[in-house]
Amino acid sequence: MVGPAICCVGLCREKKHSRPKVRKKNHSSRRKAISLHLRFLSIVEVVVETSYTRKDPGRRYFSCNNVDDGDSHIWKWWDVAIQEELRETQTQLRMVKDQFFESDQKVAKLDKIVGVLTKKTSVINYGLAKGVSVLVLVILVIVMGWKSFRGFKHQCQNSRRGWQLRPSLSARQSASYSSASAASAEAERTIREGPRNDWSKDEIKAVYDSPVLDILFHGAQVHRHVHNFREVQQCTLLSIKTGGCSEDCSYCPQSSRYDTGVKAQRLMSKDAVIVAAKKAKEAGSTRFCMGAAWRDTIGRKTNFKQILEYIKEIRGMGMEVCCTLGMIEKQQALELKKAGLTAYNHNLDTSREYYPNVITTRSYDERLETLEHVRDAGINVCSGGIIGLGEAEEDRVGLLHTLATLPSHPESVPINALLAVKGTPLEDQKPVEIWEMIRMIGTARIVMPKAMVRLSAGRVRFSMPEQALCFLAGANSIFTGEKLLTTPNNDFDADQLMFKTLGLTPKPPSFSEDDSESENCEKVASSH
Numbered sequence: 001m002v003g004p005a006i007c008c009v010g011l012c013r014e015k016k017h018s019r020p021k022v023r024k025k026n027h028s029s030r031r032k033a034i035s036l037h038l039r040f041l042s043i044v045e046v047v048v049e050t051s052y053t054r055k056d057p058g059r060r061y062f063s064c065n066n067v068d069d070g071d072s073h074i075w076k077w078w079d080v081a082i083q084e085e086l087r088e089t090q091t092q093l094r095m096v097k098d099q100f101f102e103s104d105q106k107v108a109k110l111d112k113i114v115g116v117l118t119k120k121t122s123v124i125n126y127g128l129a130k131g132v133s134v135l136v137l138v139i140l141v142i143v144m145g146w147k148s149f150r151g152f153k154h155q156c157q158n159s160r161r162g163w164q165l166r167p168s169l170s171a172r173q174s175a176s177y178s179s180a181s182a183a184s185a186e187a188e189r190t191i192r193e194g195p196r197n198d199w200s201k202d203e204i205k206a207v208y209d210s211p212v213l214d215i216l217f218h219g220a221q222v223h224r225h226v227h228n229f230r231e232v233q234q235c236t237l238l239s240i241k242t243g244g245c246s247e248d249c250s251y252c253p254q255s256s257r258y259d260t261g262v263k264a265q266r267l268m269s270k271d272a273v274i275v276a277a278k279k280a281k282e283a284g285s286t287r288f289c290m291g292a293a294w295r296d297t298i299g300r301k302t303n304f305k306q307i308l309e310y311i312k313e314i315r316g317m318g319m320e321v322c323c324t325l326g327m328i329e330k331q332q333a334l335e336l337k338k339a340g341l342t343a344y345n346h347n348l349d350t351s352r353e354y355y356p357n358v359i360t361t362r363s364y365d366e367r368l369e370t371l372e373h374v375r376d377a378g379i380n381v382c383s384g385g386i387i388g389l390g391e392a393e394e395d396r397v398g399l400l401h402t403l404a405t406l407p408s409h410p411e412s413v414p415i416n417a418l419l420a421v422k423g424t425p426l427e428d429q430k431p432v433e434i435w436e437m438i439r440m441i442g443t444a445r446i447v448m449p450k451a452m453v454r455l456s457a458g459r460v461r462f463s464m465p466e467q468a469l470c471f472l473a474g475a476n477s478i479f480t481g482e483k484l485l486t487t488p489n490n491d492f493d494a495d496q497l498m499f500k501t502l503g504l505t506p507k508p509p510s511f512s513e514d515d516s517e518s519e520n521c522e523k524v525a526s527s528h
């Protein structure tokens with residue numbers, strides 16, 4: 001068969017072989033073989049023949065149609081030509097592979113160059129961004145510096161008015177780490193400007209509604225700014241006249257209106273009271289509080305005189321003395337002061353709005369009047385409330401608002417969690433959760449920074465870690481002893497262990513006339 005464009009030097013060199021006898025093959029088989037040589041052959045007609053020699057019978061070879069003219073023409077064994085072709089193909093493949101590798105290397109180099117260029121561009125951009133940031137920072141520093149200067153001037157003015165900043169913590173420093181909640185803002189303001197009595201209910205509500213951890217944190221900030229955070233006041237409360245009360249306070253087991261199993265008793269003798277006070281002092285209490293289940297002291301001249309004697313005696317023992325005897329008149333307040341009374345407790349219990357749901361036998365204003373008599377007599381005011389009475393959160397805010405807007409904040413603010421007593425109208429109330437207590441305590445600490453905030457009734461239900469959170473939020477006073485009037489209290493040994501574990505120290509008594517930061521008194525789950 002005639003092939004297309006074929007002849008090559010290599011094939012021609014094979015001419016030295018003797019020409020074998022040939023038998024022409026059919027077209028298709030020869031075309032296939034010849035196609036392998038396309039790249040090597042010049043233009044000549046090539047055919048595939050078959051050898052019939054004795055030495056190579058049936059072996060195929062390449063030749064051309066002009067082979068018989070006696071000139072030099074192509075000739076080569078077909079299998080040899082195929083092997084050469086394969087070798088050549090392998091060589092070509094290697095070359096292609098080498099070229100590919102070379103290209104790959106070049107691409108890698110290009111990649112590297114692009115990377116370096118990108119980095120340089122980033123550095124330039126970063127430099128630009130940094131420059132802009134520094135510029136913004138400088139502007140901020142100038143603005144803040146100006147504000148700080150104005151704030152410092154303001155603090156100096158406050159210092160002259162008696163509100164001293166502790167050097168360990170400036171409001172601005174503490175605020176820089178804080179969030180933008182109302183608890184944060186008001187705590188900063190309290191630290192900067194000191195206590196104030198012009199709180200709006202909305203402002204207190206905003207603090208109260210802040211995230212509880214924010215209240216905890218900023219309550220702690222205010223607490224540490226104003227008080228020695230390790231000192232916790234230990235008070236002992238003794239019921240010197242138990243039960244048989246004419247009032248209808250719906251949380252109180254001492255009301256004669258409810259069947260609670262509490263028996264009415266007469267006023268305790270002086271000896272019994274003094275023995276109890278000595279025992280309390282030996283146990284570490286620095287304040288002794290006496291409670292009597294009365295509506296008021298009017299018409300109880302004999303008992304009142306006895307109580308004045310108790311006060312003198314206990315004060316003579318080096319203890320602070322507190323009473324909670326119900327409503328008192330101006331004259332009685334003066335007599336109590338003269339006897340040496342440190343503080344008088346009279347709780348508001350709840351908000352003015354919710355109050356009629358709890359007590360109907362005396363009004364909110366009568367309570368405020370008693371507080372006024374106490375304040376006017378120069379006795380420290382102890383007044384707080386109870387949560388868990390079924391009130392709304394607005395009522396808790398309302399209670400704090402009333403206390404925080406009194407002409408002077410109470411020196412002590414007891415925060416009680418209701419201990420529901422069987423037989424009282426509130427016997428089925430759900431127990432107060434620790435987070436509710438922390439919210440109340442922290443808010444009280446922020447809005448009344450100088451007050452002793454007392455973790456009072458209901459403490460027995462809280463574990464040591466839960467109480468620790470209350471101390472962190474700003475509580476710095478507790479009642480110790482087996483009972484709080486008629487309800488159970490924390491075990492003495494457990495309290496000792498808690499003080500040791502938390503690194504707390506008992507707050508020493510204070511008898512300074514104008515020491516308004518350390519006054520205290522309590523009225524637990526009963527309020528007069």
Ligand code: SF4
Nearest residue numbers: 245249252293526527
């Ligand atoms: S809280 Fe005080 S006033 Fe009210 S019922 Fe009890 S003892 Fe009486």
